[in-house]
Amino acid sequence: MLLRRKFPTLSMLSSIKLGTALSVKRSDLTSSAPMNVATSWNMVIISFLFSWFTGVVFGMMPANKAARMCPIYALRNE
The missing domain is CATH 1.20.5 (Single alpha-helices involved in coiled-coils or other helix-helix interfaces)
Structure with a gap:
């Protein structure tokens, strides 16, 4: 029962970490692009x-x- 209460929080935190890591990696890859965002x-x-x-x-x-x-x-x- 404890896992059912913790699963949404753990999945949210892992999604935030994964999204942040992917966005940092993508910004590193696109930093040489001529556009400025x-x-x-x-x-x-x-x-x-x-x-x-x-x-x-x-x-x-x-x-x-x-x-x-x-x-x-x-x-x-x-």
């Missing part, structure tokens, strides 16, 4: 908050539906 911290924060909000909203919708359901009917339909 700037990343704004405001856009990073806004995109993080948007994805967090989307995850919370679409995670809470099925959770609220399941919380309102009678356990006997839920087990019967399983």
